[in-house]
Amino acid sequence: MNNLLSVLGLILFVNISALAATVNDNIVKSTKLFHSTAHSTTTYHVSGVDDGTYDILISPNEFDQLSHLSVSLKESGEQLPYTWLNGDSYVQPYNFKRLAVQLPPNTPQLTLVLSISLNNPSTPLPSQLTQDDLAYSLSFKTYTHVVTPYHTNEMRVKVRAPTSKIHRYGMTHDDSKTTKNGGSMVYGPWMDVAPYSIPTDHIEILYEAAGPRLKYEVSERSAQVSHWGNVVSFRDDIVVRNNGPSLKGQFTRLTHQAQTFLNVLPTNIATMLSVRLPALSEEVFFVDQIGNVTTSHYKQGDGHSSHSLLQLKPRYPLMGGWKYSFSIGWENSLRFAAKLARDGTTRLSIPFSSTPEDVAVDRHTTRIILPEGAQVHSVYVPFEVDVQYETTTSYLDTIGRNTVVLSKHNTSDAHNGDVTIVYSLSLFNALRKPLAVAAVAFALFSAATLLRRINTRI
Amino acid sequence: MAGSAANNTNNTLKSLLKLFTLLAIAGAAISSRLFSVIRHESIIHEFDPWFNFRATKVLVNHGFKHFWNWYDNTSWYPLGRATGGTLYPGLMLTSGLIHNILHSINIPLDIRNICVLLAPAFSALTAYTTYLFTKEVKDARAGLLAAIFIAIVPGYISRSVAGSYDNEAIAIFLLMFTFYLWVKSLRLGSAFWGAITAMSYYYMVSAWGGYAFIINMIPLHAFVLVLMGRYSPRLYISYCSFYTIGTLASMQVPFVGFNPVGTADHMAALGVFGLLQLIAFSTLIRQHLPSKQQFDTLLRSVLVLGFVVGVAAMALASHKGVIAPWTGRFYSLWDTGYAKVHIPIVASVSEHQPTSWPSFFFDLQMLIYLFPAGVFFCFHRLSDSIKGEASVFVIIYAVFGSYFASVMVRLMLTLTPIVCVAAAVALSTLLDNYIQDPDVEGEHQVENKETDHNTQHNVSHNTSQKAFTPKNKKTKKDTSISSTREKVIEKMQEKAGIRAPDARLVVLINVVLMLIFFVFHSTWVTSNAYSSPSVVLASKTPQGETLYIDDFREAYNWLNQTTSEDAVVGSWWDYGYQLAGMAGRTTLVDNNTWNNTHIATVGKIMASPEEVSYDILRKHDVTHLLVVFGGLLGYSGDDINKFLWMVRISEGVWPDEIHERDYFTPRGEFRMDEGAAPAMKNSVLYKMVYHRFAELFGSRPAVDRVRQIQLPKKGPQLESLEEAFTSENWLVRIYQVKQPDFLGRSFKDAIAFEKAARI
């Protein structure tokens, strides 16, 4: 079977890439596993590039779990543009997705770094746990090779688990080239790998989890910019679910209190969630549908530290499979978020999300509500998102506010970067609200005066 | 003319001062009700408000039509409740209207905040209305005093703090407003104002069941006026236009329906209406009859005939059941022991208990002893041809209000406004006498030649100063004293007797001190007794930090987030509205208490042994049972303390199965510890409450902190229920009802088998 596939790959290679002289000298793929996410960096040492593009294959599994992807040059750190190719002109074995990276001109030899972030790369085992079970495991499966359309001289695959308690880490058939050191495993080196060769052998790692496996089912942010108040007000509506093994039987407070007292809480319980907010955030709140959640702590970061820490304690401990929906909000001074350019435009930077580390987000939406009458010139987001525009009507608006809606499927803390919007706001539009209010107040006043003067007596 | 111009400016100044005083009063009224928002958060309080809030959300989210025809099948499962037709919609429509108006001018205020702040906003209006009402009774000075009193009096604040989103929040305003309009329309004899009174009454009917108070007070007032020989065409016009339009309008409220023409509570109004017709007709005839003797003969024969026919018709109607008899709640107003015997569900509510004496002082402070004085001064004012009628009204209201307030704690609310009015009348009469003296005024004016002001101006000048005094009292007490003293010294130089400067000083200082203490007392009571949302409990740690006990919301939120949407939660009825409002789950019974049998069913579930309860639970599709247990925390309002009411109510429906006697020990004690009665120990409630509680204490003896008892080492064993969730402080415990065993074994056997298998 293995050989057959290699043969098939060889035929394809002969057919499609016969002319390409590109060769991978060395490929190292290191994956860092967490509970809900994984970050993987693949370094390609490439030589003999002739046509200015380099194709990367992404496995269908990884493509489904993919949240963030970037390709850069190792030496300069420069980000390279890329496009997804649909499989029409190529027969993609096993539904691999193909990525064409635009290389800088005249660089026959270079080192590319592909960074990807994955959501929910591992599955929990067992699928159900009682409250008394203290630990659970996660199982991670991946290919032993990096599949590429080019010939590869040497490749290695490295995986690092969050704990050193690894129950199983071997490959399905052959374990001769596997080394393990604590929580890190290295597979390979594999020499002279043919293009498109897809091994049937898999790496399967079963590691013990050190904490809960959390995901945000819904994560919606709205950021409202106010020039009069000189603030940006954030509000995040979140539904978090403990995505670990679901609770078998019922929850007993007695057991939970005993476990808390003895400090032996199961790893599958989430009692606290830490969110990093920008430094100097003010007016912080944590509410759910029925009001304030009185059990949160807020550590205000000063001017020196880059962030403040908001520690959220849900109303009840999140057992496996349970969800909790809540909202948090805060305000930042516009001073830090917006800069006035010389041509009168405003350059606004808003963090796309504030997802905590190791939380997978199914879908994240960010609504940036600009001041009333502001005209958007450009929107820059450092990763692929859907951009839409709508109008929001808020306090005492007359024409509504332009709103930029950015949404993306599968996100994680890799997307906590800033979104930059350049917009302009004319003086008339800035004064629109006070003018409107003054006009209405004046109209009311004159109406009242008129009414007073008219004698309604019969 | 210079005089008239000066007079004009003074009037403007006067009305400006009044406006500012009233605005300051409104500010005081609103801000003193915000303790709970500042200390806790903007949250709906207590129990009933949660239903009102939920209904308002239905109105706002689904529109008026849906709200009107709303059939709620998530309450009173499996019966459901035709909610749209069984509530007083005034409150929800008010906040829905405010919400829509604000949204139409692009102020997207959250409906929750509107609901939370509705009561304080309306309390400001109440203060203004009380001012208007008292102005009708005495004058603007008394009006301002009354407005201050009603703004901060604890008796009213108790039902109108921010978050207490209940019918009373707007009803007290409407009560006073209707009374004010009534007195005004009576004074003017205007059909227009009568019709406006009827509209205000209609609003009141749509907002609160207490409208019956209005529809009995106004006829009574009219009747007393007739008896006093003060019948006038004004009375006829204002009363009849109010009654006809008001009755027709009030029947538009679905929950009231045909009651205004069918029930005994409304018949007094009809009777007075008929009486006024007769009187009016006889007055007409009197104009056309030359001799008094002829008229008397006619009148006598007509009256006798009318009385006979009327009584016969009423008797016939009552007999045939056309006119419904008085309701049980009404009887309990006259006989305080009635409810305990006949309708335990009414008696089980703490606010239906008779009022204790201290609570009068607690809620009204100094007003309670100014109140009789005010009523006395109202008797003095009876001879006043214009405002005497309003005084009669105050007296009647005072008498009946006092009676009702002493019978039921919650009716303290209806007494409070009139206490404020009467106290303001008393105090302002006192101040009138001690600050201003008509005789001295004249002398002073003769002596004072430097101005050419005419008398009218001088009087108005003084009035404006007095109108200012009450405000001064509240805000700048010291300056008030000093300015008063100056004035007193300046004006009263060599006078003796009760109006001597020293006598005045003593009285005024006393009054000022009383007012200051009143403000302090009111604020203290408001902040300590009436500002807790009761959903969240706050306590202080020894270090002085505030500790929130948020178990109710924890449990409700858990239900909302982790149970399936069609879960049916059984609990005692107190928690029904909160369950529906916060957890959003179907409930068996709630605070509406319209179906006694259903409540008795829940009582039976709680009071019976597991085998009996389990069948009832399965029959009602109950998936979860919720109990409240304060034993760990020392929270005394828990289900064990309500247990006897559950037993009593279910005994009323199943006298053969439930016996209150069984839950007492042979020596007649109601015990929870080792020596509890067998029926008690076997009851589902007891088992749920104490399930595994003893284990929490490890090797130490388990103590129930509410009842201060030691519990047996081995706790009760549950078979057909399993613990699903217990809140952090064990305040709320939720149990899941097990599915029937798949092998058809009894739960006892199944548990025994599993235990054996584990070993």
Add this chain to the structure above:
Amino acid sequence: MTSIIGNLLHSYNNKTPSQYKLLDSFLLVLCLSAVLEFVYALCIDNTPYNAFLGSFISKVGQFILTVNLRIQSNPSNAHHFTQISPERSFADFVFASLLLHFCAISFLG
């Protein structure tokens, strides 16, 4: 007794201005139709009840309002109504009647 009633009618005919007689005849019509309707409801059928009540009360109400107008505009009662001119009383009458009939129509559904 008959002589009393005779006196009454005589005095009424002589003393009452013709506008008031017009009003009184309107009152009489209202009164009679209300009585008729009531008797009908009592003896034969009163369903639909809200329709009966609506029309009956609107008749009674109209009766009352007309009486109000008659009392207020009567110069012999002027000392009772210092603030209400006859024009004002007519305006009141129109306003209250409109309100009454609006309620009645809405009640009829």
